[in-house]
Amino acid sequence: MANSINASGVDNTFRRKFDREEYLERAREREKQEADGRFKSKSKGPPVQRKPLKHRDYEVDLESRLGKTQVVTPIAPLSQQAGYYCSVCECVVKDSANYLDHINGKKHQRALGMSMRVERASLEQVRERFESLKKRSAPSSFTAQDLDERIIKQQEEEEERKRQRRERKKEKKVQKEKAAEEEAEIDPDVAAMMGFGGFRSNKK
Structure with a gap:
C-alpha cells in the first residue's frame, strides 16, 4: 500500500526545458571565435591535394615465388618473410588475394599520393586509348604470306x-x-x- 502511495506522488509529467537565449549566445560566441581564427580545426595543417587514381604501369608479380621453398626465421626482415611484401606500406600480406586487395585499397593508394577518385577522361583521350589498344592487339605487318609460311x-x-x-x-x-x-x-x-x-x- 505504501509503495502505491509513493508512486502516485511522483510527478512524471516533467520535461526538461532548454534556455534558447543561452544557446543562441553560445552560437554567437563560437561564430566570433571562428571569424577571429581562434577556433582550431581538428585537422593539423593544410588539406592535402592528392592526384587522381591512375592505372598501373607495371605487372603485379604473383607467381615468381610459386612452388619454391623458403626458410623463414623470426629475426628475418619483413621483405624476406613468407608472403607478399609491400615496400610502400612496409607490411607483409599472406596470400595473393589479400595482396591484390591491399594494393588496390585506400591505404596503399594514399601512401602513393593518390586519392580514390578517377579523373574524368575527355573524348579525345578515349579515342587515343582505343587507337593504342588496337595497335597493340593487331600486328601491323601480318599478311597472307606470313600465314602460308607458318603453315x-x-x-x-x-x-x-x-x-x-x-x-x-x-x-x-x-x-x-x-x-x-x-x-x-x-x-x-x-x-x-x-x-x-x-x-x-x-x-x-
Whole structure:
C-alpha cells in the first residue's frame, strides 16, 4: 500500500526545458571565435591535394615465388618473410588475394599520393586509348604470306616428328633382332648348367 502511495506522488509529467537565449549566445560566441581564427580545426595543417587514381604501369608479380621453398626465421626482415611484401606500406600480406586487395585499397593508394577518385577522361583521350589498344592487339605487318609460311613450317615440324617416330621403331626392331641372335648363340648345355634353359618361354 505504501509503495502505491509513493508512486502516485511522483510527478512524471516533467520535461526538461532548454534556455534558447543561452544557446543562441553560445552560437554567437563560437561564430566570433571562428571569424577571429581562434577556433582550431581538428585537422593539423593544410588539406592535402592528392592526384587522381591512375592505372598501373607495371605487372603485379604473383607467381615468381610459386612452388619454391623458403626458410623463414623470426629475426628475418619483413621483405624476406613468407608472403607478399609491400615496400610502400612496409607490411607483409599472406596470400595473393589479400595482396591484390591491399594494393588496390585506400591505404596503399594514399601512401602513393593518390586519392580514390578517377579523373574524368575527355573524348579525345578515349579515342587515343582505343587507337593504342588496337595497335597493340593487331600486328601491323601480318599478311597472307606470313600465314602460308607458318603453315609450311608447321607441316615440316609434323614430318620431322613422323620421321623420328619411324627411326625409333626401326631401332627397337634392330635391338629385338640382336637379342634373338645372341639367344641363339648360347650353348644349350652351358645354359642347362647355369640353371636356365634359354630365354624362350615354355608356353606354346
